[in-house]
Amino acid sequence: MSIVPVPPHADKSFGAFLFDMDGTILNSIAVAERVWTEWAVRQGVNVEALLATIHGRKAIETITHLGLAGVDPAEEVRLLTLAEIADLEGVEAIAGAVAFLDALPADRWAIVTSAPRALALVRLEAAGFRTAPLLIAGEDVENGKPAPDCFLLAAERLGHAIEDCLVFEDAPAGIEAAEASGASVMVVTATHRTRLETSHPGIADYNHIIGHLAADRFLRLHPKAR
Missing domain, CATH: 3.40.50.1000 (HAD superfamily/HAD-like)
Structure with missing residues (x-):
């Protein structure tokens, strides 16, 4: 034994x-990084730097911290959440x-x-x-x-x-x-x-x-x- x-x-x-x-x-790393990568590309945010910050934190705080001009963090979180809910692969x-x-x-x-x-x-x-x-x-x-x-x-x-x-x-x-x-x-x-x-x-x-x-x-x- x-x-x-x-x-x-x-x-x-x-x-x-x-x-x-x-x-x-x-x-859920694969789906989280897929969704956040697509979002970062749309927003012109450095993908690698962003992915290093998303794990374990509230999305609203991550996006607010970026200080992106013309971006409503609450609306972006809503859209990100819907995208993550729709993608459960992996x-x-x-x-x-x-x-x-x-x-x-x-x-x-x-x-x-x-x-x-x-x-x-x-x-x-x-x-x-x-x-x-x-x-x-x-x-x-x-x-x-x-x-x-x-x-x-x-x-x-x-x-x-x-x-x-x-x-x-x-x-x-x-x-x-x-x-x-x-x-x-x-x-x-x-x-x-x-x-x-x-x-x-x-x-x-x-x-x-x-x-x-x-x-x-x-x-x-x-x-x-x-």
Whole structure:
């Protein structure tokens, strides 16, 4: 029998798990970059520079930051969202993520994404996830990641102190938001093209871990037997 590695944070107990969506439980990079590339070309924006900034952040903040003359950021976000909703090619779950979330108690986890709710719902369905018990979307907070507001709101609605929560994230903006909130952090590297410099432990996917509600009513991570 092969040795099953102990997952990061296995020595800790948590009240709840908070999951980013894109890049953390599902892969939507291809569609996001297709849609944003087309938008950047139309607007005369440097494609490579723009794509380096879009992941993990609210689209309204990304576009507003560009300061493009004659552009209504809210209208551009509306059009971008419609384009992303219409294009689901290549959207798929990170390995093991569906089974991992399905095994968790419904009142102990939430999805916390910068994406608009309508887009989040179609992507989650396309990737094979059941309806999330709690979904915090981009429009639910005024300040998006890297501000901690979204994670703080999720913890509050689940009824747990943020310090007792474990955030699963993949992008620098989300990791920064989780750090600012006071939560523990697990970095998911499934979609990373280059090594991310971070002090937090990570997992490549969810194939080898399970979340277990212990007798003391706290969540713990355990290795999945092979």
